[in-house]
Amino acid sequence: MSRILISPSKYVQGSKELLNLGKHISVFGNKALIVASDDDLCRTKTYIEESINNTDIAIVYGGFGLECTKKEIKRLTTLVKEKQVDIVIGLGGGKSLDTAKATAFFTGKPVIVIPTIASTDAPCSALAVIYTENGEFEEYLFFKNNPNMVIVDSDIIAKAPTRFLVAGMGDALATYFEARSCIASNSKNMSGANSTKAALALAKLCYETLLEDSIKAKAASDANVVTTALENIIEANILLSGLGFESSGLAAAHAIHNGLTVLEEMHKYFHGEKVAFGTIVHLVLENAPQDELNRVINYCKSVGLPTNLGDLGVKEINKDKLMEVAILSTAEGETIHNMPFTVTADDVYSTILTADLLGK
Numbered sequence: 001m002s003r004i005l006i007s008p009s010k011y012v013q014g015s016k017e018l019l020n021l022g023k024h025i026s027v028f029g030n031k032a033l034i035v036a037s038d039d040d041l042c043r044t045k046t047y048i049e050e051s052i053n054n055t056d057i058a059i060v061y062g063g064f065g066l067e068c069t070k071k072e073i074k075r076l077t078t079l080v081k082e083k084q085v086d087i088v089i090g091l092g093g094g095k096s097l098d099t100a101k102a103t104a105f106f107t108g109k110p111v112i113v114i115p116t117i118a119s120t121d122a123p124c125s126a127l128a129v130i131y132t133e134n135g136e137f138e139e140y141l142f143f144k145n146n147p148n149m150v151i152v153d154s155d156i157i158a159k160a161p162t163r164f165l166v167a168g169m170g171d172a173l174a175t176y177f178e179a180r181s182c183i184a185s186n187s188k189n190m191s192g193a194n195s196t197k198a199a200l201a202l203a204k205l206c207y208e209t210l211l212e213d214s215i216k217a218k219a220a221s222d223a224n225v226v227t228t229a230l231e232n233i234i235e236a237n238i239l240l241s242g243l244g245f246e247s248s249g250l251a252a253a254h255a256i257h258n259g260l261t262v263l264e265e266m267h268k269y270f271h272g273e274k275v276a277f278g279t280i281v282h283l284v285l286e287n288a289p290q291d292e293l294n295r296v297i298n299y300c301k302s303v304g305l306p307t308n309l310g311d312l313g314v315k316e317i318n319k320d321k322l323m324e325v326a327i328l329s330t331a332e333g334e335t336i337h338n339m340p341f342t343v344t345a346d347d348v349y350s351t352i353l354t355a356d357l358l359g360k
Helices: 019-024 037-049 068-081 093-106 154-158 162-185 197-222 230-250 253-262 271-285 290-303 319-329 346-357
Strands: 009-014 030-033 058-061 087-092 111-115 129-133 138-141 149-153
Touching: 009 019, 009 230, 019 037, 019 111, 019 149, 019 154, 030 068, 030 093, 037 058, 037 087, 037 129, 037 154, 037 162, 068 093, 087 093, 087 129, 093 111, 093 129, 111 319, 149 154, 149 230, 154 230, 162 230, 162 253, 162 271, 162 290, 197 230, 197 290, 253 271, 253 290, 253 346, 271 290, 271 346, 319 346
Parallel strands: 009 149, 030 058, 030 087, 087 111, 111 149
Antiparallel strands: 129 138
16 A cells, blocks of 8 residues: 655745745736635735735735635636636635635636634645535535645734634644554555655654643743744644644544534534544543553643533533434544544443543
């Protein structure tokens, strides 16, 4: 079986990097469509316009309807054709980035991805999550290629609410443990091949970076300033985690996250916040060494990530609802089946209750 490492063609990160956007666009053409919400555009438009000052680059602002839907993608693909743009740029959070990637895919255009928060590892990936008009999950859309370029302006990230950065830490926390499990079970990564040693090394470096720099990076984010620690955590949240998960695979932690979405109390919590608790469940499920489990729980507490159901809004445990979580987590095709042993809904039910008590 082949071993494959997948990644964006180029990753660029630095303070005020958006001021170089015009230079990056010029590699692909001189007319760009930007997919971004009004709020994200408000935060970045000054940078964008300064970057294209005294150039022949033209920008088409396409807006964004706040959900990555087939209707929104169709609207933007029509705009690409009408305006005859050379490149699509996604700017903002995960949904606008996914919409831009899908728009570029269906129009055959290159795509630049510019996250304005570091809350997930989605910017580097070759997939999009498609939602219905009501905001409900519909399907995953997989692309042949990863983004042509990912540009991360650490100054913009530093000015975003710190909760986004911490949620990104929670998402990144799962990367190494899920990669380790996938390799142990010989499971396939997102390209349908096996992981490489490089991918596992990146996943492990992601975990080590979190342990070393998260508290310092959180303080920098609270102060809205860029430091070396913040740069390191941004890289861990977006690049190291992105390459680690896509090139090694997902396992129990993300499947637990998907199961937890049936609990109404958790709808107000971010993806990475739920994944953090899912990581604790993952470790309990595989009966990880106590010192490793303690290290992860203590890490989560140190940065303010959830370690139990109460931290995620569940004040009273409903055992029937919890079994629904377990059943959804172990549905056919779920990534929990990448664990190196058979996992049943009963296993997950018992493990969640145990992890909840340990996390308290």
